[in-house]
Every structure is written in C-alpha cells, then in structure tokens.
Amino acid sequence: GIQVEQSPPDLILQEGANSTLRCNFSDSVNNLQWFHQNPWGQLINLFYIPSGTKQNGRLSATTVATERYSLLYISSSQTTDSGVYFCAVLNTGGFKTIFGAGTRLFVKA
C-alpha cells in the first residue's frame, strides 16, 4: 500500500518563528489533507490540497503531486499552534485515506 512519511517527527519553536512541515508519499494520490490535532485530541481540517497551493491566514500548503510531496508552512507561530500535524492521503484507485505518523509541534511562549 501507499507509504506516507512526515518530517520532522518533532519540532520545538519559539513563538513568532516560522516552520515548514513535509509530507512525502510513495504513490499517486487523488486526495491529500492536512489536519491539526490539538492538545484536546480534536482533529481540525486545515487544508484539502491534492495539488497546488492554498493559504489560510498564517498557514499555507503546497502539494506537488508529480513529485509526491506536500509542504505545510506555519508563519509567526503561536502557542495555540502546538499539537500534532497529520498529512493524510487517498491514493489513486484506493478507498481508504492513510495517515502519516505526524509532526509533533510545541511552540514556546
């Protein structure tokens, strides 16, 4: 099945810093989503981005489907950005969305 790798596994930032999270996948995909799991365990939809670039406030994402990776940019990080960021993909011809292991982010005040 398709493999999804996220990097880095852990990240500590000072408030105000910028960061880039990466998601590599091993096969062609129809769907790709980024989620933020907050410290209370809720999964928040960030982006639905099978290709191209999208921006939402301080967050933006880019997926280059032909090269099988996606990037999530967080600018001017805040303590509320802490949590785990997951990339999830649905490979072409598949029925199930597969999650990466996540990037655990901690933003220090």
Next chain:
Amino acid sequence: NAGVMQNPRHLVRRRGQEARLRCSPMKGHSHVYWYRQLPEEGLKFMVYLQKENIIDESGMPKERFSAEFPKEGPSILRIQQVVRGDSAAYFCASSTDGTPLSNSPLHFGNGTRLTVT
C-alpha cells in the same frame, strides 16, 4: 450544519464487556470511515462503509470487532469482549463521495475515548 457527531465522548468498560461506539455523519454524507488512534500514535484505518454495505474492512481486527451503517440511524462500531489493548481513541469520518476517483475531503468527529479497566 452539524458536523460529524460521535458518542459517547468517553467510554469506560471492564475487560470482557462490550463497547458500542456511534457515529452520525454530516448531513448529506453517505460514506463513513472508522479510525483508531493508540496513545502517542497516528490514526490507523479500520473500515469504510456506505449505507448497508461494508466497502473495505482491511484494517479491522478479524475477531471481536464489527461495524455497520444501517439504512436508518448512525454507524456503529462494536467491540465485543474488550481487552486492555483496545483502549484507544476511535474516530469516525464522513465524506460525500468515497469512490477511488473522488475528490471529497474527510470530515472527522471528536472521537470516542475508550478505556478498558
């Protein structure tokens, strides 16, 4: 428009009891997915259902676990004779379209935290 609703939010069961987890998809969504998240781990796919049909259950343990999505009512994930290793967060997601060529995103509920004592 209500999101995906899961209940209960927390469930405590003794070893050997049954656990029933419920999921009501978003309005207009006919595809339901169940995922399990062990502590400090990612989400693992369990099963994908449409109304009255199981489409893909490749992630479901072969014994004690079952899922249904009846014509009327919520989807149910049932775990019989629970063991401590079943303690996890169980998330449900729904989408408008689940076909391989679909381009509809998944929307997740807040999960059910199962604790087996």
